[in-house]
Amino acid sequence: MPELPEVEIISQGLQRLVGQEIVKVEKFRDKIRYMIPLYFEQKTENTIITKIIRRAKYLLIFLSNNVIIIIHLGMSGTLIMRDKSYQKQKHDHLIISLKSSDLLVFNDPRRFGIIDLINNNEILISSYFHALGPEPLTDQFNYNYLQNKLKNKKTSIKLAIMDNKIVVGVGNIYASESLFLAKILPHRLCNDLSIDELKKLVSAIKSTLENAIIAGGSTLKDYKNSMNQSGYFQHQFNVYNQMDVECKYCKNNIEKSIMGGRSTFYCLTCQK
Numbered sequence: 001m002p003e004l005p006e007v008e009i010i011s012q013g014l015q016r017l018v019g020q021e022i023v024k025v026e027k028f029r030d031k032i033r034y035m036i037p038l039y040f041e042q043k044t045e046n047t048i049i050t051k052i053i054r055r056a057k058y059l060l061i062f063l064s065n066n067v068i069i070i071i072h073l074g075m076s077g078t079l080i081m082r083d084k085s086y087q088k089q090k091h092d093h094l095i096i097s098l099k100s101s102d103l104l105v106f107n108d109p110r111r112f113g114i115i116d117l118i119n120n121n122e123i124l125i126s127s128y129f130h131a132l133g134p135e136p137l138t139d140q141f142n143y144n145y146l147q148n149k150l151k152n153k154k155t156s157i158k159l160a161i162m163d164n165k166i167v168v169g170v171g172n173i174y175a176s177e178s179l180f181l182a183k184i185l186p187h188r189l190c191n192d193l194s195i196d197e198l199k200k201l202v203s204a205i206k207s208t209l210e211n212a213i214i215a216g217g218s219t220l221k222d223y224k225n226s227m228n229q230s231g232y233f234q235h236q237f238n239v240y241n242q243m244d245v246e247c248k249y250c251k252n253n254i255e256k257s258i259m260g261g262r263s264t265f266y267c268l269t270c271q272k
């Protein structure tokens with residue numbers, strides 16, 4: 001499943017489409033996770049892409065007619081630039097053709113992805129965005145903020161940092177990795193963490209995500225035809241998926257348990 005770093009890399013890769021004109025839009029299904037809006041093609045064709053940003057794990061493609069294309073990759077979605085020789089593949093649900101003859105292709109075998117449209121003035125009230133917490137890589141996400149959010153919370157810290165209302169984009173992988181880096185056991189209760197631990201956690205979340213984005217960016221640079229890569233990167237994980245592997249720091253085995261239905265990995269020696 002693409003997490004924040006992968007979506008950020010895709011967003012960075014798509015920046016070269018800003019200023020380009022959309023000349024043709026083809027949709028090959030009416031519904032993926034939700035219905036794709038009626039008249040999607042008519043509302044997006046013959047417009048200029050004015051801005052592309054990421055918010056949480058959504059990509060927002062702003063158009064010159066004040067419409068925004070919202071894309072979420074779900075479990076298995078990819079959004080890849082192709083050239084005009086591209087032949088439609090199985091599970092391609094949307095192909096956007098640009099005047100430069102680049103194609104932007106959304107493919108999603110499991111169909112948990114989202115393609116939607118909103119108007120520019122609906123962003124703040126949109127059901128996608130109105131309840132979202134701050135972006136983890138902004139200054140808004142700091143230990144003061146986190147302390148305020150968590151002081152009365154009796155849930156586990158891992159579930160709290162994975163809650164989009166508290167902070168967006170910390171998925172299962174990065175929650176486990178950040179807690180390892182901050183030396184905090186994932187089961188600890190939020191209101192039991194010290195200020196020092198919260199400071200370490202905030203900086204661990206930021207550096208874990210930043211490093212993944214940097215690793216993703218360098219992976220892309222290494223491949224000539226990079227945009228044809230799936231957009232998912234193999235990261236070097238300290239704990240995630242490392243059950244029974246020796247901890248790199250203390251040589252004890254990494255443990256696994258299930259929290260909130262998701263696998264959680266940690267080192268009982270390094271994390272308290």
Ligand SMILES: [Zn+2]
Nearest residue numbers: 247250267270
């Ligand atoms: Zn350890």
